Amino acid sequence: MNKREVTEIKRRLKKESCTITRMAGCYVDSSKEKVLTFNNNFLNLEDVEFHKYLEIANKCLSGKLGNNLLDLSFDPSAEEAGGPQHSILALRDSGLKDENMLNAFYDHVIETYDTVNNYLILLFHDAYDVPMKSTDELSLGESDEVYEYILCAICPVNLSKPGLGYHPDDNSIAALDRSWVVGATESAFLFPAFNERSADIHSAFVYTKNTKEPHKEFWELGLGCVSRFTSAEKQNAFNNMVKHAVGGDEEKLSDILTDVSENISAFIEEEAATSEKEEPIILSEKEITPILTDSGLSEEQAEKVSKEFKTFFNEEPPEAGELLDSKLLKDSELKNEKKALQEKVVELENELERSGLVTKNGEKADIVVNVNDEKAELISAGFVDGQRCLIIPLEADDETTINGELQYF
Numbered sequence: 001m002n003k004r005e006v007t008e009i010k011r012r013l014k015k016e017s018c019t020i021t022r023m024a025g026c027y028v029d030s031s032k033e034k035v036l037t038f039n040n041n042f043l044n045l046e047d048v049e050f051h052k053y054l055e056i057a058n059k060c061l062s063g064k065l066g067n068n069l070l071d072l073s074f075d076p077s078a079e080e081a082g083g084p085q086h087s088i089l090a091l092r093d094s095g096l097k098d099e100n101m102l103n104a105f106y107d108h109v110i111e112t113y114d115t116v117n118n119y120l121i122l123l124f125h126d127a128y129d130v131p132m133k134s135t136d137e138l139s140l141g142e143s144d145e146v147y148e149y150i151l152c153a154i155c156p157v158n159l160s161k162p163g164l165g166y167h168p169d170d171n172s173i174a175a176l177d178r179s180w181v182v183g184a185t186e187s188a189f190l191f192p193a194f195n196e197r198s199a200d201i202h203s204a205f206v207y208t209k210n211t212k213e214p215h216k217e218f219w220e221l222g223l224g225c226v227s228r229f230t231s232a233e234k235q236n237a238f239n240n241m242v243k244h245a246v247g248g249d250e251e252k253l254s255d256i257l258t259d260v261s262e263n264i265s266a267f268i269e270e271e272a273a274t275s276e277k278e279e280p281i282i283l284s285e286k287e288i289t290p291i292l293t294d295s296g297l298s299e300e301q302a303e304k305v306s307k308e309f310k311t312f313f314n315e316e317p318p319e320a321g322e323l324l325d326s327k328l329l330k331d332s333e334l335k336n337e338k339k340a341l342q343e344k345v346v347e348l349e350n351e352l353e354r355s356g357l358v359t360k361n362g363e364k365a366d367i368v369v370n371v372n373d374e375k376a377e378l379i380s381a382g383f384v385d386g387q388r389c390l391i392i393p394l395e396a397d398d399e400t401t402i403n404g405e406l407q408y409f
Helices: 003-013 047-059 084-093 099-112 216-222 231-246 250-274 285-294 299-312 326-355
Strands: 022-028 034-041 069-073 118-133 139-159 164-167 172-175 180-182 187-191 193-195 198-200 203-208 367-370 380-384 387-391 399-402 405-408
Touching: 003 047, 003 118, 003 193, 022 099, 034 099, 047 118, 047 139, 084 099, 084 139, 084 187, 099 118, 099 216, 139 198, 187 193, 193 203, 231 250, 231 299, 250 285, 250 326, 285 299
Parallel strands: none
Antiparallel strands: 022 034, 022 118, 069 203, 118 139, 139 180, 139 187, 164 172, 187 203, 193 198, 367 399, 380 387, 399 405
């Protein structure tokens, strides 16, 4: 799914356009026991609950494509009778009305989702009349197909923080009762994926809050999909390749990683300038080697990284932007700005010293202005650059002494 397709479905998850038919859920404790299950007509919920559940549904489609959001294809074996995809497809077709199917799905999630915490499994069902669009993305108004889908969110449930509060029963300030609170969505999936504005039953669109350690065990075992690396995982893996090649000199390593990110950024700008289409800029083993050597790695070190790079990204070469370390780039930019300011300060101090207004040790020079009685009457107070000053009119024959040296104007 691309950004436009994600946005199109997210528009369905707003109060004014929401058509979600049903919502079902299961609360699971840390012992992997089902504490409760529920199944409701979504549009009949109270306003507060309606909005809170809708917030959870929205979170399932939030974040950055390729990092928080990934399009995953099902393994062919998962689409066979009795496989995960086959079961999820049947669950969607039931409209979440079959309790046996729902309980079987909850059991499957509990079995394949690896966590030691309490969590809530939520399922939403919706049907969307997809309007036809012209090539320039203008809506033609007529429905092309009905896109029926389910949205599943898995949210942690944690105890609220301890605190004090007012108790009206006994008119006292005392400890508040702690309760179990549903947190932000941790993992989610949309099935089927909305690829090319149509239902793609061979793909699921997944969400992960933690991009460095997503629940891949659930993607593979729970959904039966072929997992992919998030952008955060790709960047971390690449940085580790460089670390292994360079060694343990932390200061040197930090400078090299910064140079690598800056050179990758320059590579992206060059490629974007010559490319006619707005397509992802792919970074292959061929392009990464000169970037590494330009960043300070020896040919031997660059060759070592390139071999690991080719092995790790064998099936799917990364987009160049995925390997950029934005934090290092930002730190480097701040350092460069600070260095430029320091150089400017030194330059200004030198100019002041040459003018005689400041001594070599940085102190202000003593300025004595000799004026006659007539000029003394013209001296006035005023503001210059926001500071109150004495204003003394000078003529060509007036003399001024700066640090004991006579100056003429």
